[in-house]
Amino acid sequence: MARPLVTALAAVVLLAALPAAANDDDPLALGKQVFTEKATPSCTICHTLSEADASGTIGPNLDELKPTVEMIRAAVTRGVGVMPAFEEALSSEEIDAVARYVASAHGGD
């Protein structure tokens, strides 16, 4: 009697764990995290990007500018004008993820 219950419980635990594991591997989820939290100062302070609920106005509105992955990667790595470089602060994986996230979030590229 107890065994099917244990099997069922194990299946529930496995299923519950799956979405979290998928999230960790999702570069867009990582990119959003970089955009909203990991980058310091946060991209959201300076940029508007509706997908991230960001409404900064110091830098260009990314929904309107629709930068390509390459443009974003270059801007984040080396900085542009008053925008700081994040080369030291973020890993290349994080820069890549945020570039892909922003490009997909603005619906261009």
Ligand code: HEC
């Ligand atoms: C302190 C404010 C500030 C922060 C923080 C900031 N930016 Fe910027 N960003 C700017 C400004 C200002 C510009 C325009 C610079 C210029 O054209 O002279 C810009 C430009 C850009 C551009 C356009 C580059 C181009 O080639 O025209 C992209 C893309 C961009 N930022 C993405 C990001 C991302 C992603 C982050 C977070 C990792 C970020 N920015 C953080 C202020 C900021």
